[in-house]
Amino acid sequence: MKLKLFTLFLLIYTLQARSQARYNQIKDYKVFFGWAHHAPQDWVAIRQFTDYNKSYYLLVNPQTLETKVDDSSFYQVKPMSADEAKVFFKSTPYEKALRKAENSSIMIQDAGIERGLPKETGISLTADLCPSHKPLDRRIFTDIFNEFKKVERPVPVALSVTGIWMNKHQEDLAWLKDMQAKHEIYITWINHSYNHRVSKSAPLKENFLLEPGTNISYEVLKTEKDMLANGLLPSVFFRFPGLVSDQQLVFSITSFGLIPIGTDAWLAKGQQPQAGSIVLIHGNGNEPVGVNDFIKLLQSKTKSIANKQWLLYDLRESVDEEFADDK
Structure with missing residues (x-):
């Protein structure tokens, strides 16, 4: 348990360094769902926006629930509807938590x-x-x-x-x-x-x-x-x-x-x-x-x-x- 927590914090710090920049020219901020893959990890894209004309995603790790913001060009992406994303990720802790909240x-x-x-x-x-x-x-x-x-x-x-x-x-x-x-x-x-x-x-x-x-x-x-x-x-x-x-x-x-x-x-x-x-x-x-x-x-x-x-x-x-x- 504690080893997992330590590993999670290390990962979070790495993601934090890339994700907690200030975005001051955000445009076209919108809901966007999709499967986003950057080996070896699958992510759920939930937002898309541009900053200084560069495209970004807000992403969720469906296994650990941490989030990050990253350059969209780094990922192989399959756009989905919200319902399609629920089905695709249905066995993950992320979707199970969403279902529990809805219930x-x-x-x-x-x-x-x-x-x-x-x-x-x-x-x-x-x-x-x-x-x-x-x-x-x-x-x-x-x-x-x-x-x-x-x-x-x-x-x-x-x-x-x-x-x-x-x-x-x-x-x-x-x-x-x-x-x-x-x-x-x-x-x-x-x-x-x-x-x-x-x-x-x-x-x-x-x-x-x-x-x-x-x-x-x-x-x-x-x-x-x-x-x-x-x-x-x-x-x-x-x-x-x-x-x-x-x-x-x-x-x-x-x-x-x-x-x-x-x-x-x-x-x-x-x-x-x-x-x-x-x-x-x-x-x-x-x-x-x-x-x-x-x-x-x-x-x-x-x-x-x-x-x-x-x-x-x-x-x-x-x-x-x-x-x-x-x-």
Whole structure:
């Protein structure tokens, strides 16, 4: 398990160096599905765009769920429809995760993948960066680094980022990128929509991304474009604002090739994490209760962390392992 994690990180660093460049002249950014082969690996192409008149793909490794951006000329490509891609890659962890998310789509709240790695002692940490006038709660990241630096470095964390937060918190974003550049943390960037609109009075069925008139294509693709422009690598994951969706919205998200991620442990709501939990806190300064609860959780696990008996897991590996042997 740990050898696989180490190998995965080495691969991710190699891909990261090629994938986290800033793309400042993005044009024709669009959904594109296809089988993309560059020996010895098969990839799923899910986006196509040009930058300074050069063509690129956003690609997903269907076995490990990592993503990368690469020059389209490097690949032998067979274009496909979304349905054809699902059939072609149906036996991979990537497509199994998409199917699992679609099977839970009838829930109005918390549709998607809620847990991973049920056999492991530890959690996958996700922190949401919703629009906020407050600064990033940096305690989350300094505390996890200080707790884990002797046993697990970089420390994996998944951040659900909105386009508005990203573009209005450039100083905080630069600080996070610096931590990652120093190999103190490794960030999986989750698409959390661009606007994250919310109404205090509207019912859930007409709230968040279910608000009438919402342009879901804009919410998804604009966020990805701005990630790339800011030097961030979009992952294959999506988190619904407010964890609110309906069946049609879930299928809309999976039609972009994205896996909805929920949670079974929203700390601010008193939900306690179990082995394999996908934990949710908010890092945007608006939810100090959840952050305080997470810091207390870390402090309670100090001895287990030191003995490598309680660790943080990369979200991609958690989901990948969950579906690798599923038939």
